Amino acid sequence: MSLVIVDTGCANISSVYCAFQRLGVDAKVSRDLTVIKNASRLLVPGVGAARQAMANLHERDLITTLQQAEQPLLGICLGMQLLTDHSEEGDVDCLGLIPGQVKRMQVGDLRLPHMGWNTLQVEESAQNHPLLKGIGEKDYVYFVHSFAVAPSDTTLARCNYGSDFAAVIGKGNKLGAQFHPERSGAVGARLLQNFLAFNG
DSSP: OOEEEEOOSOTTHHHHHHHHHHTTOOOEEEOOHHHHHHOSEEEEOOOSOHHHHHHHHHHTTOHHHHHTOOSOEEEETHHHHHTSSEETTTTEEOOOSSOOEEEEOOOTTSOSSEEEEEEOEEOGGGTTOGGGTTOOTTOEEEEEESEEEOOOTTEEEEEEESEEEEEEEEETTEEEESSOGGGSHHHHHHHHHHHHHOOO
16 A cells, blocks of 8 residues: 655645654655556645645646546645635635535634634434544544535535534545644544545
């Protein structure tokens, strides 16, 4: 099993790499198209703004390669948002791998960004999804974001901060987590382990 963390030019790559090291997995960080195409699993990390992240992917000639990837792929935080159709943050088209629109969160009197620990609510239709094996209702995970994807039929788990948003999404073997698994303790580690075992 070869795991490649796609070098998107974002700041959280080293922490994601270390999270897999703690699981005994020596992931490779790469922007090389051949290495990415030959990986058995891909992880797309991301922090920051969608427009800049998509510009980085374009500059590195990664967009078509990711859009055509056949292996299981997991996007985390901004990386999840990049898997959708479009982001309101910078008004930019994304990879279009999972249907969805990224919009600024509507949180009422609460502060943005949504930063800190919050609970997951696993969708009834996703109770047996392999990515969420061993992850239950009211498990806490760590978020840092101001934009989010609205719940839809691709939502595997949701969260509430002023209003509901998609915390985990999936379509086929393309998956996304809005929270930071690498900062979410045992629950985050379990999700990463589940991804490593996921066969699509």
